[in-house]
Amino acid sequence: MANILVVDDEMGIRELLSEILSDEGHAIQLAENAQQAREARAQGAPDLVLLDIWMPDTDGVTLLKEWQRDGLLTMPVIMMSGHATIDTAVEATRIGALNFLEKPIALQKLLKAVQAGLTRAQETVRAPALAPRPVVAAQPEETVQPGFVQQNPASAISVRGGATVAGSDNHMFNLSFDLPLREARDAFERMYFEHHLGREGGSMTRVAEKTGLERTHLYRKLKQLGVEPGKLAKKNA
Secondary structure, eight states: OOEEEEEOSOHHHHHHHHHHHHHTTOEEEEESSHHHHHHHHHTOOOSEEEEESOOSSSOHHHHHHHHHHTTOOOSOEEEEESSOOHHHHHHHHHHTOOEEEESSOOHHHHHHHHHHHHHHHHHHHHSOOOOOOOOOOOOTTOOOOTTEEEEOTTOOOOOSSEEEEEOTTSOEEEEETTSOHHHHHHHHHHHHHHHHHHHTTTOHHHHHHHHTOOHHHHHHHHHHHTOOHHHHHHHTO
């Protein structure tokens, strides 16, 4: 059973989605506008959010931006709309939405999208916690990525608090817990994708399969993070 927040200004849509998802065994919380959605999110992150784009007070894309800006976009969000353009859907995906459903929503598409979102959330929760690593003096010649300090097996970098992660080239990266959440997340995602791109020789198809992302979303994500697959492929050739 998962906790799902449904945000839609149309009562009929809220009731229909609540009935369908409740029959699937999920606990449903309803919000009819962005303010109610904010209040629900303030009580704790749901496992998944179904978010309507067109709402009277604040539209769904604006709310999505708020959550991303404030470090609250920690759960999968599926956007819904009967009038949105492709540009709107692309923008929502760029901001961080997992998927986009066009109204009227077909039952199988809804259930498939929800299951994919919950699977993504479970994979994130199951990611193993990484223990801090003993540290010594920094090596001045090391190149440091934003948010990370890089070390080779013979050296380490001191941080006030963080986790140590192994990259594809056997280098170790310490993620500082002193960073703002958004910067820490971007820094980890950057290293995560560089790891997979290096291991897969820059193949976007194989990286998409490994990470569970559609290629279009993967391209947008890499561009957003400033990761260049071509350079990584040459580096690991």
